[in-house]
Amino acid sequence: MNRKEIRQYALDICLPMLELAAERRQSCRSYEVADYLGYTSTMLEECLRPFWGLAPILCDTELYINVSGERVAVGEWLRRVLVEGTDPQNELWFDKYRDCNGGFWHDFQNVTELAGALVACFFARKTTWDLFTAAEQKQVADYIANASIPLCEHAASNNHIWFPLFCLLILKKLGYTYPRTDELIEDGLERLEKMYVGNGWYCDGAFGRVDYYVAWSMHAYPMLWCLIEDESYPRYEERRTLYLERVNEFLTDYSYFFDSNGAHAPFGRSLTYRFAASCVFPLAILAGASFDPKLAGEITRRNIKYFKENTRVGKDNILPPGYLYNAPAFVEYYTSSGGAYWAAKTFMCLLLPEGHEFWKDASLPIDKYGYIISPKESRLNIAVAGDRASGVTVYNNVFQYQKNGAYANRFNDMTAYYGKFCYNSRAGFAVSSRDLTASDSMLSLITRDGSMISHRWSFVDLGREGDVMISEHTPFSNDPETTVKTWMLPLDGSLNVRIHRVRLSREYALREGGYAIGLWSDYRERSEESGIFSIRNETQMSIVKTVATTDFKYVNQQPQPGMFSSAPLAVYPAFDTDVLGAGEYIFASAFAVFDVGADYELPSITIEGGRVNVSYKERKVSVDTEK
Numbered sequence: 001m002n003r004k005e006i007r008q009y010a011l012d013i014c015l016p017m018l019e020l021a022a023e024r025r026q027s028c029r030s031y032e033v034a035d036y037l038g039y040t041s042t043m044l045e046e047c048l049r050p051f052w053g054l055a056p057i058l059c060d061t062e063l064y065i066n067v068s069g070e071r072v073a074v075g076e077w078l079r080r081v082l083v084e085g086t087d088p089q090n091e092l093w094f095d096k097y098r099d100c101n102g103g104f105w106h107d108f109q110n111v112t113e114l115a116g117a118l119v120a121c122f123f124a125r126k127t128t129w130d131l132f133t134a135a136e137q138k139q140v141a142d143y144i145a146n147a148s149i150p151l152c153e154h155a156a157s158n159n160h161i162w163f164p165l166f167c168l169l170i171l172k173k174l175g176y177t178y179p180r181t182d183e184l185i186e187d188g189l190e191r192l193e194k195m196y197v198g199n200g201w202y203c204d205g206a207f208g209r210v211d212y213y214v215a216w217s218m219h220a221y222p223m224l225w226c227l228i229e230d231e232s233y234p235r236y237e238e239r240r241t242l243y244l245e246r247v248n249e250f251l252t253d254y255s256y257f258f259d260s261n262g263a264h265a266p267f268g269r270s271l272t273y274r275f276a277a278s279c280v281f282p283l284a285i286l287a288g289a290s291f292d293p294k295l296a297g298e299i300t301r302r303n304i305k306y307f308k309e310n311t312r313v314g315k316d317n318i319l320p321p322g323y324l325y326n327a328p329a330f331v332e333y334y335t336s337s338g339g340a341y342w343a344a345k346t347f348m349c350l351l352l353p354e355g356h357e358f359w360k361d362a363s364l365p366i367d368k369y370g371y372i373i374s375p376k377e378s379r380l381n382i383a384v385a386g387d388r389a390s391g392v393t394v395y396n397n398v399f400q401y402q403k404n405g406a407y408a409n410r411f412n413d414m415t416a417y418y419g420k421f422c423y424n425s426r427a428g429f430a431v432s433s434r435d436l437t438a439s440d441s442m443l444s445l446i447t448r449d450g451s452m453i454s455h456r457w458s459f460v461d462l463g464r465e466g467d468v469m470i471s472e473h474t475p476f477s478n479d480p481e482t483t484v485k486t487w488m489l490p491l492d493g494s495l496n497v498r499i500h501r502v503r504l505s506r507e508y509a510l511r512e513g514g515y516a517i518g519l520w521s522d523y524r525e526r527s528e529e530s531g532i533f534s535i536r537n538e539t540q541m542s543i544v545k546t547v548a549t550t551d552f553k554y555v556n557q558q559p560q561p562g563m564f565s566s567a568p569l570a571v572y573p574a575f576d577t578d579v580l581g582a583g584e585y586i587f588a589s590a591f592a593v594f595d596v597g598a599d600y601e602l603p604s605i606t607i608e609g610g611r612v613n614v615s616y617k618e619r620k621v622s623v624d625t626e627k
Contacts, residue, residue, distance in 0.1 A: 001305045003350065003359050007057060009308055010347040014050035015065055015074075016317050017338060021046035022067045022077060025092065033321050033328050035336040037109045038101045040094055044113035046338030047081050051120035053344025056351045058124035075127040082117060083136045086143035094143075107147040108160065114144050115163040118170040122228060123351070129174060141176040152184035155191050158205035159217035162188070166221070169228055189239065192222070199377035200249025206408075208400045210380060211268025211418070215254060216276040216345065219247050223283035224348075240287070247284045251291045253375045254280070255299060256384045259391040259425040260366045262302030263310075265384075266565045267394055267423035269401070269411055271323050272331045273342040274311065278303035282349035285358055297358035300349055307343070319343060323428075323565040330431055330563050332411035366392065372467075372490050381461050381469060387493035389598035391426035395490050397461045397469040407457060413438075415455035421486075424494050426540060427515040427593045428566035430559030438559040440516035440572040441591070443484060443500060445475040446509040448579050452476070453511075468623060481505035487623045491616050495592040497603060499612045501625040502585045510585075513557060513574035514544040515593035518567025526556055526573075532602065535573045541596055544573045546589040547605050552577045586625055588612045 001009070024031065025043055035041045054074065057063065063074040085094040098106045121129040132140065148164035155161045165188040168181050195202050195218065202218035203209050222243040229236055257264050257277075264277050281296035312325040319340035320326035328335070352358045365371060370387035374380070381397040401414040408414075413431035420441040423429055430438035437444055437453040445454045454475030462470040462485075469488045474480055487499040494515065502510065517540045526535045533554035534543045546552060552575045564570035575589070588605045603616035610626035 001301045001308070003352075003354050006301065006304060006347065007350055009304065010053045010057060010344070010350065011063070012317055013313075013319055014053050014341070014344060014347075015063065017046060017050050017319075017341060018074065018077065019065045019067070020316065020318060021338065022065060025081070026068060031337050033335065033337045033339075035109065035339065036333040037105055038097065040097060040101070040106070041109040041113070042336040042338070044094070044110055045336045045341070048113040048116045049338055049341035050344050051078065052116050052342070053347030055120040055123040056348055058120060058127045059351075062127060073127070075124070075131050078117060078120065078128055079131050079136070082140045083132065086140050104150070104154075107151060108156075111144070111147050111151055111167060112160065112163045114147075115166045115170075118144070118167055118174075119224070122170045122173060125174075137174070138176070141171050141174070145171055145176065145178045149178065149180070149184065152188055155188055157191070157195070158209070159213050159221070161191055162217065162221040165189075166224070166228070169225070173228060189225075192218075196246070197377055197379060199375060200246050200251075200253065201375060201377050201380055206402070207379070208398060208402060208418075210382075210399055212264070212273070212277045213268070213270070214250070215278075215280045216273065216342070219250055220280045220283050220345065223247060223280065223287040223289075226287040227283070244284075244287065244289050247280070247287075247289050248291050249376070251281065251284060251289070251296070253373070253384075255295060256365050256371060256373050256386060257392060257394070258299050258303060258364060258366070259386070260364060260388065261391075261426075262299075262304070262306030263391065263425040264303065265392045265394045265423045265425040266323060266428060267396070267399065267417065267420070269332055269414070269417050270335075270342070271417075271565065272319075272321050272335050272340045274307045274319070274323070274340060275303045275346050276343045279346040279348060282346070282352060282358065286348070286351055292362070293357040294360050294362035295364070297349075297360065298362040298364060300346060300358075302364070304346060325568065327562050327564075327568070329560070330565060334411065370493060381464065383469065383490050385490050385493050389594050389600065390494035390592065391424060393425070393490070393494045393496075394423045395469060395488060395496065396421060396423070397471050397488070400457065400459065402458055415457040419456040419459065421456070421488060421498060422494070422496060422515075422591075424515055424593055426595070427494075427517050427542065428564055428570065430516050430564045430570055430572075433560045433563065436560045438516070438563070439511050439513040439557065439574060440559070440570075441513060443486075443498075443510070443512040445482070445484075446511060448507050448509075466621070468621065479505055482508070485625070487612075487625070489614060489621055491603060491619070493592075494594070495590065495600070495602070497588065497590050497605065497614050499588045499623050499625065500586070502587065504580060504582050504585070506582055507579050509579045510577045510587070511557075511574055512546075512587065512589065513572045514591040515542045516559065516564060516570045516572035517542050517593065518564060519569040519571060520567050524556075524571050528554055533573050533575070535571055536596060537571075539596055540593055542573050542593045543602070544575065544589055544591055545602055545605070546575050546587065547607055548585065548587045549607060550577060550580060550585050552587075586610070586612065588614075
């Protein structure tokens with residue numbers, strides 16, 4: 001996609017969202033998918049998130065939407081939303097149900113959305129903020145500041161630290177300062193340092209929370225700070241230099257996360273934000289990063305194009321909650337009808353003029369060669385593999401959403417978002433329901449009566465031996481003597497071997513699944529030959545090859561409909577055991593997903609006592625499970 005096409009796409013999906021938001025806001029019509037924090041937050045998400053993408057267009061263009069048959073300028077409609085919403089005498093006052101929602105959490109989410117409105121007011125002041133009267137400006141500024149200051153004083157220890165900070169910063173640039181404004185902004189920037197891991201990587205809060213928030217928040221927002229703040233801030237050059245150094249390191253690793261078709265491997269929460277994953281690239285170039293602008297542009301354009309071509313939208317052209325289709329059950333409970341429009345942040349690329357190096361063609365790493373890389377930061381024990389036959393695969397020995405060793409933030413199925421062994425850009429993954437655990441790319445123990453199935457949560461990263469990634473987890477917290485130790489060996493692209501030493505203190509059955517593939521028709525084909533089990537759809541084939549010290553059988557499994565990333569239905573190959581008695585068992589399997597028709601080779605795997613031997617092409621790896 002070129003700049004003109006991206007600009008048109010931004011208008012095609014953002015303006016319809018504003019028109020729907022305007023109709024719902026005026027009619028007070030209910031929302032089909034609501035943010036758990038309330039209907040006011042849901043309304044603001046629909047009304048304001050699109051402005052992240054419209055801001056660079058509004059810089060030099062008047063835009064209009066239809067509001068109850070009236071042709072209204074977008075900036076004028078934004079004025080109505082903000083002025084009416086901050087007026088206690090107005091029926092649409094934002095704080096009408098503040099006490100019902102809980103004041104702090106009410107402000108917490110509303111300020112998150114109001115920050116986007118102020119970003120538009122900063123970059124496109126003439127067509128937005130300058131439409132307000134002086135009294136209206138003060139009314140809106142005072143309301144936002146009064147909500148933001150307590151949030152800065154009790155700052156969140158995650159990406160939400162930025163929204164009240166941006167509110168105060170932009171209000172300052174618009175001419176409105178408040179007691180302690182500079183102090184609170186400085187304190188927020190200092191708090192960010194506590195989330196820096198090293199070598200270009202942040203965590204979104206506690207260590208382990210490594211996902212696309214690192215890109216679309218923890219790096220993107222410092223870049224945005226560089227664009228909004230200036231030399232009048234005493235430490236501007238010092239902080240700007242630091243943020244640019246970090247983003248350069250990060251983007252060097254991050255560029256390997258993108259497939260040749262523009263997709264990124266889906267993992268972590270908030271995947272409904274889609275191509276927000278690439279918003280850091282244009283923001284980094286705008287802020288002055290030394291990263292290759294052609295590569296930054298190529299990744300951004302392909303990423304946007306992938307979702308434009310693959311997201312199934314209705315006639316209204318509005319991004320649905322989900323990943324590639326309307327799937328509210330797949331996403332978290334803070335996702336609303338307008339939640340997907342954090343994706344609009346990537347349209348900030350339109351601030352880069354035509355003719356900039358960013359808009360010129362380049363090759364991605366995966367276009368040129370296959371690779372398996374890991375971040376320089378040793379604490380991030382992950383691997384990213386890419387090849388033309390299977391896309392990009394992220395191997396996980398770190399990602400998990402917990403706090404102090406305990407399960408935290410039960411947004412949906414956090415184990416599925418973070419705890420699977422690997423995630424692939426062309427396949428996808430499933431989340432679990434209470435009665436149907438999605439064991440794709442995950443090993444599960446099953447109680448004798450079948451009433452409970454374990455997930456891979458709260459695992460422990462035990463580091464590496466050569467290329468082998470080692471972890472251990474306790475499937476059930478009420479049975480600490482039953483443990484699974486895993487050795488995972490990435491080989492080529494999606495091809496990997498996982499070896500498990502399973503120690504059971506009581507009876508369990510066991511299941512392990514391979515990569516799940518989406519189904520957009522009823523066609524699927526399974527094959528079992530020479531110890532290899534595969535399932536294919538029209539475009540992909542998922543394979544498992546297992547050896548074990550006990551009997552097992554191959555089975556095909558399906559997750560709950562509507563709870564898979566890439567299609568309403570999905571299937572994955574797996575192996576099951578009967579109920580096993582207490583004791584020790586070894587399972588060693590090769591897993592892969594390939595494009596149909598691609599050439600591939602599977603490794604040889606043998607078990608000799610407690611030792612597992614893997615032979616693949618010229619490589620020979622031996623794992624001693626008794627160590």
